Amino acid sequence: MTETEHVSPGPFVPSRYRVVDRKTENSDITTLWLEPVDRPIAPFKAGQFNMLTAFGVGEVAISISSAPGAPGAIEHTVRDVGAVSHALASSQIGDVVGLRGPFGTDWGLESLTGCNVVVVVGGIGLAPLRGAMRYLAENPAPDRKVVLRVGARLPDQIVFPEEMERWREMGVDVEVTVDVADAAWTGHVGVVTQILTELPFDGAGAVALVCGPEIMMRFSARSLIDLGVSPENIRVSLERNMQCGIALCGHCQLGPFLLCRDGPVVPYAPLAAELITEIER
Amino acid sequence: MEEMSELIAKNSLFAGLPDSTIQLAVGCAQNVTFEPGARILVEGEPADTLYLLRRGRVALQVQRPSGKPLIIETIGPNSVLGWSWLVPPYRWQFDGVAIDPVGAIAIDGTCLRAKADADAVFGYELLRRISGVLLSRLQSTRVRLLDLYGHSLDD
Ligand SMILES: Cc1cc2nc3c(=O)[nH]c(=O)nc-3n(C[C@H](O)[C@H](O)[C@H](O)COP(=O)(O)OP(=O)(O)OC[C@H]3O[C@@H](n4cnc5c(N)ncnc54)[C@H](O)[C@@H]3O)c2cc1C
Ligand code: FES
Numbered sequence: 200m201t202e203t204e205h206v207s208p209g210p211f212v213p214s215r216y217r218v219v220d221r222k223t224e225n226s227d228i229t230t231l232w233l234e235p236v237d238r239p240i241a242p243f244k245a246g247q248f249n250m251l252t253a254f255g256v257g258e259v260a261i262s263i264s265s266a267p268g269a270p271g272a273i274e275h276t277v278r279d280v281g282a283v284s285h286a287l288a289s290s291q292i293g294d295v296v297g298l299r300g301p302f303g304t305d306w307g308l309e310s311l312t313g314c315n316v317v318v319v320v321g322g323i324g325l326a327p328l329r330g331a332m333r334y335l336a337e338n339p340a341p342d343r344k345v346v347l348r349v350g351a352r353l354p355d356q357i358v359f360p361e362e363m364e365r366w367r368e369m370g371v372d373v374e375v376t377v378d379v380a381d382a383a384w385t386g387h388v389g390v391v392t393q394i395l396t397e398l399p400f401d402g403a404g405a406v407a408l409v410c411g412p413e414i415m416m417r418f419s420a421r422s423l424i425d426l427g428v429s430p431e432n433i434r435v436s437l438e439r440n441m442q443c444g445i446a447l448c449g450h451c452q453l454g455p456f457l458l459c460r461d462g463p464v465v466p467y468a469p470l471a472a473e474l475i476t477e478i479e480r
Numbered sequence: 481m482e483e484m485s486e487l488i489a490k491n492s493l494f495a496g497l498p499d500s501t502i503q504l505a506v507g508c509a510q511n512v513t514f515e516p517g518a519r520i521l522v523e524g525e526p527a528d529t530l531y532l533l534r535r536g537r538v539a540l541q542v543q544r545p546s547g548k549p550l551i552i553e554t555i556g557p558n559s560v561l562g563w564s565w566l567v568p569p570y571r572w573q574f575d576g577v578a579i580d581p582v583g584a585i586a587i588d589g590t591c592l593r594a595k596a597d598a599d600a601v602f603g604y605e606l607l608r609r610i611s612g613v614l615l616s617r618l619q620s621t622r623v624r625l626l627d628l629y630g631h632s633l634d635d
Contacts, residue, residue: 321628321629322629322630350628350629351629352627352629352630356629378624378628378629379550379551379552380550380551381548381549381550381551382539382541382548382549382551382577384551385579386554387537387554387556388539388540388551388552388553388554389553389554389620389624390620390623390624390628391628392620392623393620411628411629412628412629412630414626414628415628415629418623418628
């Protein structure tokens, strides 16, 4: 055994992962299936993220969109918004990307036994919740109802529509709304808060998992509170620009939180509610 | 079979009103059904009816120059469809097309206006409730202008 084999590669050295499959979800969103080339990352929990490297371009935070413990490749769903995400979203089967992680807090699935769950997502917000949704759909509990409410700008911007259909067949109460549509769309048209005016159970005691742009999370949280969900039982996922991912650089600071460590999943009340309201004031 | 007064009282617009008030609406109401695809409201046509939806959904849509209509909102069970009978020029502003088999109570707008004019207490209560529904629709429209699903960071 050589000396170098004993040296830990350190927290900034990514593991190499190969793209073993890819799916174009819509015009700017792609899901990548990744398998380790050599050193796999540690097991993850639903809601955590990895730092993904497009070699020669850069590194960005991307949530893990597959379910924890599921066999096979690990999934990430990337929206092409800039240089790094473009390079990742364009990677082809056989390409190698870098992976560091898993980082951050999770949705706390183990605490969701014996309570009803409302999942509210906007835009690509279903990606960080897809692992949790798969878990909830595939592990039904007699004393737990699961409601999924999804909002998107246009019908072709809805991600994972086939999977949502499967969850519906598995007993999840799924409703999707878009801002505007043509006549081919037979679903709901209106903002996500319009499909959050009632729940098939008492909001008190239910837990809500909310992910999407911050304005959407704020309005959704208000609707959930109107439905009786306790603000302490609303969990939101907050995103800030990440660099180190390990609470060293301060890039991801939001108020008292370093979101790479204390987030992305945080309780809505009391702090997150204030923070996201202040930012947008 | 449920009485018309019970059906009306179930709709959020009339819920909790005394029976004597509900009876004023009953005199103007009838049960109607529509097949999927039926145009319940036609843009530009005289607006003379308030619909209390009991089942099924209706798409509010506008015709585009390209010919393909654009759906701007869907209205579901227990909601209220059609406001243009309230104020002049009493013409529908949008098309309203049944998405599913629709069951509704159609209340004659002219009849309802006449009763509201004749009974100021009823008229005030009706307008107060209608304002509540209109306000929540306006707020939803405003929220929609925010592009709720755009970037999560301040760009
Ligand atoms: C915890 C966490 C989880 C994330 N999960 C996902 C995911 O599952 N899928 C996904 O596609 N993206 C996810 N993101 C966002 C992703 O990290 C950014 O889109 C990415 O950093 C943009 O880098 P870029 O070089 O491609 O673009 P840049 O050139 O850096 O930015 C392009 C545009 O994207 C915006 N942007 C930059 N950083 C972010 C950010 N953190 N969030 C939102 N917009 C940003 C910029 O304001 C700019 O408008 C996540 C971010 C965090 C912090
Ligand atoms: S990303 Fe460096 S402290 Fe959070």
